Amino acid sequence: MNEIEYSAERKITPAQFIDILSRSGLAERRPVSDRGRIATMLDHADLLCTAWADDNLVGVARSVTDFAYSCYLSDLAVDRAFQGTGIGTELIRLTQSQLHPKALIVLLSAPQAAEYYPKIGMTQHHSAWVAPASPPIPGSPP
Numbered sequence: 001m002n003e004i005e006y007s008a009e010r011k012i013t014p015a016q017f018i019d020i021l022s023r024s025g026l027a028e029r030r031p032v033s034d035r036g037r038i039a040t041m042l043d044h045a046d047l048l049c050t051a052w053a054d055d056n057l058v059g060v061a062r063s064v065t066d067f068a069y070s071c072y073l074s075d076l077a078v079d080r081a082f083q084g085t086g087i088g089t090e091l092i093r094l095t096q097s098q099l100h101p102k103a104l105i106v107l108l109s110a111p112q113a114a115e116y117y118p119k120i121g122m123t124q125h126h127s128a129w130v131a132p133a134s135p136p137i138p139g140s141p142p
């Protein structure tokens with residue numbers, strides 16, 4: 001297998017993002033049928049780390065971050081044909097290398113990856129909370 005190239009600068013198109021989500025298996029948990037929403041996810045990401053084999057996109061780590069305190073690693077996806085070869089771990093390492101040394105990466109694991117994160121040294125946080133989109137948090141509008 002040829003060497004994998006990594007980048008924290010290369011941009012990808014919504015079509016490429018949808019394609020890698022599909023080839024990884026993560027597409028079923030992301031809004032891939034709504035291209036506008038996918039485009040907005042890319043436009044407003046602060047950090048996009050990618051892995052390339054012969055100029056083909058084989059992995060992506062998309063994060064929303066302030067680079068100083070916290071980094072929400074929203075989407076980590078590796079092409080099925082390349083899974084288990086170290087790309088996911090390298091993408092997380094590259095993501096971390098772009099942040100302040102004390103910044104924390106947080107994420108919500110897909111069920112199929114729940115055993116992966118402890119394997120690579122991440123720890124589970126027992127007071128993580130999610131505000132569901134629907135119904136929204138109750139209260140009077142501002």
Ligand SMILES: CC(C)(COP(=O)(O)OP(=O)(O)OC[C@H]1O[C@@H](n2cnc3c(N)ncnc32)[C@H](O)[C@@H]1OP(=O)(O)O)[C@@H](O)C(=O)NCCC(=O)NCCS
Nearest residue numbers: 024077078083084085086087088089109110112113115116
């Ligand atoms: C989960 C995922 C990102 C991991 O990336 P990867 O490149 O395949 O993982 P790595 O090669 O860096 O794996 C490092 C180790 O974790 C293991 N591992 C990989 N995926 C795993 C999983 N889903 N569950 C448990 N262990 C896993 C690897 O076998 C390897 O173990 P080893 O060091 O003993 O050989 C990738 O498999 C993927 O895209 N899966 C489908 C989409 C998904 O679930 N994404 C996560 C969303 S939260």
